[in-house]
Amino acid sequence: MKIGIPRAFLYYRYKELWETFFRELGIEFILSPETQNDLVRAGSMHAIDEACLSSKIYLGHVAWLLDKCDYLLIPRISRYGAGTVCSKYQAIYDVVANTFRKRRARLLCCNIEPRTADGEMAAFIRLSKALGRKNAESILAYLAAKQAQKKAQREELEQQERLLSRDGMKILVVAHRYNVCDKFIGEPILNRLREMGALPIIADIAPKKEAVARASSLSETLPWALSKELVGSVAIYRRHVDGIILLSAFPCGPDSLVNEMLTRKIKDKPVLTLIMDGHRGMAGIETRLESFLDIIRFQEARDYGCV
Amino acid sequence: MAVCKVSLPHLGNYHIPLSVLFTLGFDIEYIVPPPISSKTLEIGSRHSPEFVCAPFKYTLGNFIEAIEAGADTLVQVAGSCRLDYYGELQELILADLGYKVNFINLAGMKKLDPLSVYLRLKQFNPQASLGRIARVLPLAVRMVECMDKVEDYIRKNVGFAADQDLFEKTHREFLRDLRNVRSRRDLDILYRDYKKRFQDIEVQSPPNPLRVGIVGEYYTIMEPFSNHFIEKELAAKGIVVDRWLNVTNTLLHAPKEIKEKVKPYTSYAMGATSMATISRALRMAKMGYDGIIHVKSFGCTPEVDAMPVLQNISRDYQIPILFLSFDTHTEKTGFITRLEAFYDMIVMKKRKRKREYLPGFV
Numbered sequence: 001m002k003i004g005i006p007r008a009f010l011y012y013r014y015k016e017l018w019e020t021f022f023r024e025l026g027i028e029f030i031l032s033p034e035t036q037n038d039l040v041r042a043g044s045m046h047a048i049d050e051a052c053l054s055s056k057i058y059l060g061h062v063a064w065l066l067d068k069c070d071y072l073l074i075p076r077i078s079r080y081g082a083g084t085v086c087s088k089y090q091a092i093y094d095v096v097a098n099t100f101r102k103r104r105a106r107l108l109c110c111n112i113e114p115r116t117a118d119g120e121m122a123a124f125i126r127l128s129k130a131l132g133r134k135n136a137e138s139i140l141a142y143l144a145a146k147q148a149q150k151k152a153q154r155e156e157l158e159q160q161e162r163l164l165s166r167d168g169m170k171i172l173v174v175a176h177r178y179n180v181c182d183k184f185i186g187e188p189i190l191n192r193l194r195e196m197g198a199l200p201i202i203a204d205i206a207p208k209k210e211a212v213a214r215a216s217s218l219s220e221t222l223p224w225a226l227s228k229e230l231v232g233s234v235a236i237y238r239r240h241v242d243g244i245i246l247l248s249a250f251p252c253g254p255d256s257l258v259n260e261m262l263t264r265k266i267k268d269k270p271v272l273t274l275i276m277d278g279h280r281g282m283a284g285i286e287t288r289l290e291s292f293l294d295i296i297r298f299q300e301a302r303d304y305g306c307v
Numbered sequence: 308m309a310v311c312k313v314s315l316p317h318l319g320n321y322h323i324p325l326s327v328l329f330t331l332g333f334d335i336e337y338i339v340p341p342p343i344s345s346k347t348l349e350i351g352s353r354h355s356p357e358f359v360c361a362p363f364k365y366t367l368g369n370f371i372e373a374i375e376a377g378a379d380t381l382v383q384v385a386g387s388c389r390l391d392y393y394g395e396l397q398e399l400i401l402a403d404l405g406y407k408v409n410f411i412n413l414a415g416m417k418k419l420d421p422l423s424v425y426l427r428l429k430q431f432n433p434q435a436s437l438g439r440i441a442r443v444l445p446l447a448v449r450m451v452e453c454m455d456k457v458e459d460y461i462r463k464n465v466g467f468a469a470d471q472d473l474f475e476k477t478h479r480e481f482l483r484d485l486r487n488v489r490s491r492r493d494l495d496i497l498y499r500d501y502k503k504r505f506q507d508i509e510v511q512s513p514p515n516p517l518r519v520g521i522v523g524e525y526y527t528i529m530e531p532f533s534n535h536f537i538e539k540e541l542a543a544k545g546i547v548v549d550r551w552l553n554v555t556n557t558l559l560h561a562p563k564e565i566k567e568k569v570k571p572y573t574s575y576a577m578g579a580t581s582m583a584t585i586s587r588a589l590r591m592a593k594m595g596y597d598g599i600i601h602v603k604s605f606g607c608t609p610e611v612d613a614m615p616v617l618q619n620i621s622r623d624y625q626i627p628i629l630f631l632s633f634d635t636h637t638e639k640t641g642f643i644t645r646l647e648a649f650y651d652m653i654v655m656k657k658r659k660r661k662r663e664y665l666p667g668f669v
Contacts, residue, residue, distance in 0.1 A: 048611050048614045048615065050606055050632060052608075076575055084387070084391070086608060087387075087578030087579050087609045088608055088612065090575065090576065091575075091608075091609065091612035092612075093574065094573040094574060094612075095577075095612050097574065098572065098615035098616045109574070109575075220395065220415065221392065221395045221412060221414045222392060223392055223414070250358065251358040251606040253360075253388070254389070256357075256359045256360075256606075257359060257392045260356035261399060264403060275358075
């Protein structure tokens with residue numbers, strides 16, 4: 001038996017958790033490759049044209065995996081403790097089921113409902129039950145996976161601290177993890193920033209609890225948990241960086257409002273809004289990044305009295 | 308603040324029960340904003356984020372129009388999609404524009420226990436009496452129900468009236484008289500009168516008329532300007548228009564468990580209005596409607612996610628579904644062309660089906 005895991009959306013958040021869980025249970029799994037052009041093209045073909053780029057990419061990954069595995073892992077989250085989620089997370093399982101109905105995809109849902117306190121563990125137990133595993137076995141696997149996830153998060157944060165203590169121009173890239181980590185959406189921008197001599201800081205790597213708590217300092221009624229984490233990390237990191245890039249995939253629902261709120265509320269740092277829409281041309285983005293970095297450099301030179 | 312002038316953005320004709328609720332119940336003035344127009348949209352889009360959904364732009368524009376008409380207290384509602392964040396951002400935008408208003412954002416209300424509701428109500432008018440509000444609220448609710456019933460009757464019959472203008476005239480008069488209703492008794496008498504007046508209008512409906520259902524996103528369905536008056540266009544072609552979505556069926560008498568009814572199409576609730584859309588579309592498909600029109604604002608995530616499901620329903624039940632997405636374009640031509648093509652298609656389909664049943668019939 002082989003499980004297929006699409007390398008998109010929540011994968012980037014739960015990478016260690018899922019991988020360790022299946023490894024512990026001795027279940028083979030296959031990951032879709034990093035996003036490239038033909039995956040995006042395939043995804044756009046299957047998706048509704050108005051859907052966001054991230055969800056088109058997701059469908060591209062699903063399409064790639066369909067013939068290569070026995071089951072597809074499609075997680076569904078209806079809300080987190082910290083807030084609601086974009087309705088895409090609630091709907092994605094049924095979107096995949098309906099889009100690929102003809103190909104008789106066998107889907108495995110990891111449905112995290114908030115009603116029980118240990119919603120996540122219950123979801124994993126249900127998941128492995130569907131695969132014919134015993135409860136005790138899967139609880140152990142889940143706990144081991146949770147440890148691995150926590151360890152990875154700790155390491156990530158330590159690395160973030162090291163980055164922040166380095167010299168040089170630091171740019172906070174505020175984007176959902178599945179966008180910033182994606183080879184197609186986020187990585188070209190991070191690489192370009194590095195080439196231009198700036199140090200990108202990924203906003204999604206932050207102490208989550210603190211971030212959620214500090215989000216209210218910028219926005220009181222923000223409903224979405226994942227946006228809260230990002231907004232909170234802006235509150236945490238803004239003093240340590242030279243500029244902020246709000247990176248978003250067209251037409252992301254939560255970002256359409258949250259990024260507007262951030263651009264209106266952040267007055268002390270230059271802010272650049274970038275929207276990625278699946279077109280390959282990077283020239284326009286590069287020009288904007290270049291002039292953004294130039295503005296920061298000019299501003300800092302002026303602050304030191306050099307100009 | 309002694310006496311405030313409160314206002315909410317338009318949604319169909321629901322400003323009438325709202326104004327009764329505020330003037331009679333809270334004893335404060337209710338400013339009816341100017342009707343939604345291309346000007347509303349222009350003002351709203353100018354100050355809105357670029358790719359936010361159209362209802363944000365309409366409501367922001369209408370807020371500004373209401374302020375210019377004299378309102379000093381604005382109320383924004385909450386919902387289970389992006390609507391939940393409309394309030395805070397609109398308050399911020401209005402403040403940045405320099406408007407000094409009292410903004411009441413219902414999304415900030417996390418709990419719905421009686422005490423916090425009462426305290427929130429006190430924000431409208433410190434002297435408001437709970438007893439009075441409790442008396443007026445059922446009247447406003449009943450008004451909504453009556454309005455929705457009347458509009459439902461109009462949608463289903465206006466297409467076959469000998470004099471379609473008479474329907475519209477009577478509806479206008481009904482709404483005008485509704486404004487003056489002050490008690491439950493008034494309302495019942497008014498409703499009975501107008502029910503009779505509507506039923507007296509001559510309707511020559513054919514034995515097997517074209518029936519089209521409208522499903523989709525909350526705001527764009529209910530605010531006729533934002534959907535280019537689609538119901539009127541359909542009725543003018545002689546179609547029975549069925550629309551389940553209204554305030555009565557969602558806010559006042561929400562169905563309990565929709566999820567069960569849409570099996571095997573979806574396994575989980577898909578968020579916001581998508582389940583209502585799917586369950587109604589499935590029902591219409593099963594009832595043999597001639598077509599379904601899916602109406603939404605551009606980029607509405609829950610409705611976009613419902614579309615793959617609707618496409619499957621369309622395939623399984625052989626029912627045509629027209630997907631319409633409305634944004635800030637007010638140009639009507641493209642919309643009319645698509646509607647006409649859809650109409651021609653369902654007419655041809657119906658004729659063909661008739662021929663299948665009755666050989667020799669052309």
